[in-house]
Amino acid sequence: MSIAQHIEAVIFDWAGTMVDFGSFAPTQVLVEAFAGFNIPLALNEARGPMGVGKWQHIEALAKDPAIAPRWQERFGRPACAEDIDALYAAFMPLQLQRVGHYSQMIPGALELAGLLRSHQIKIGSCSGYPRQVMNALLPIAADAGYSPDCAIAADDLKAGGRPGPWMALQCVIDLAINEVAACVKVDDTVPGITEGLRAGMWTVGLSASGNEVGLTAAEWHALPAAERTNRKVPAEDKLRAAGAHYVIDTVADLWPVLQDIAARRVRGERP
Structure with a gap:
């Protein structure tokens, strides 16, 4: 055959x-992107929505019931679409910089x-x-x-x-x-x-x-x-x-x- x-x-x-x-390339960078907004994110939390597009991944993390209160506490409101855009904008240069390191x-x-x-x-x-x-x-x-x-x-x-x-x-x-x-x-x-x-x-x-x-x-x-x-x-x-x-x-x-x-x-x- x-x-x-x-x-x-x-x-x-x-x-x-x-x-x-x-x-590790996407997940570690997501941890760093959220840290840039003073939002702590564990590596295992960053892994949760893996497989979808990265904007959607960030959106899912920001709306996760375990993570959303951290944004609320830091900024006094839930994360909105503009916040997801800002996180994504912070994520992209980090991802471009680090993708070769992990790949x-x-x-x-x-x-x-x-x-x-x-x-x-x-x-x-x-x-x-x-x-x-x-x-x-x-x-x-x-x-x-x-x-x-x-x-x-x-x-x-x-x-x-x-x-x-x-x-x-x-x-x-x-x-x-x-x-x-x-x-x-x-x-x-x-x-x-x-x-x-x-x-x-x-x-x-x-x-x-x-x-x-x-x-x-x-x-x-x-x-x-x-x-x-x-x-x-x-x-x-x-x-x-x-x-x-x-x-x-x-x-x-x-x-x-x-x-x-x-x-x-x-x-x-x-x-």
């Missing part, structure tokens, strides 16, 4: 999926990309990052050896970003895919899994490398095996509850999943 006959493309997220083990390739990602290329499977990508950040990230990834066939940013499309299907479907258009069900969406967040499902694709959730566990690769591999299991089980449960067809640790484990999806398509199964 030629796998490329049954899988035309794999569409990857960026932070926590192909780069930035633990998804090393996840172990096994380059090898997987090479395997996909060798089997003529196209590589798409989309992200919660806005276009400015994507434009900064793409050459960094290219220097490391990773250049997807397309890269859609959260603010590229009038329809919007996740959890809607539009970025994934734009990849289908840009890659000239013949059948959406021949695409696999790979992501570490619930909105990213929802995106793939709404687009009619197979979906694969990543538990260990992503936002839910939130550890660096070194921290993750330093854990005893039992502790790694304990840390990733809540992430696995969350991704499965979102409807992911498969949940694996990292993209390094993806190839056998793709083979299984191809075999299921041979049997006539659909996502």
Whole structure:
């Protein structure tokens, strides 16, 4: 069986999926952006809405019942749209400055990309990052050896970003895919899994490398095996509850999943 006959493309997220083990680039910068307004924000709080566009992410944080009172106490009123704009304006230069610092390739990602290329499977990508950040990230990834066939940013499309299907479907258009069900969406967040499902694709959730566990690769591999299991089980449960067809640790484990999806398509199964 030629796998490329049954899988035309794999569409990857960026932070926590192909780069930035633990998804630190967006979350750490969000903590710093809120600190600039004298609003304390814990790293685990910043991770909460991960996967959506960054303006929407900031809006969700500012309206979070645990965080909103801090804004009220500091400014004497709830955060409004203009405040979200101001936070976003503070976030953007920090994100552009720091994205390269955190965006090393996840172990096994380059090898997987090479395997996909060798089997003529196209590589798409989309992200919660806005276009400015994507434009900064793409050459960094290219220097490391990773250049997807397309890269859609959260603010590229009038329809919007996740959890809607539009970025994934734009990849289908840009890659000239013949059948959406021949695409696999790979992501570490619930909105990213929802995106793939709404687009009619197979979906694969990543538990260990992503936002839910939130550890660096070194921290993750330093854990005893039992502790790694304990840390990733809540992430696995969350991704499965979102409807992911498969949940694996990292993209390094993806190839056998793709083979299984191809075999299921041979049997006539659909996502």
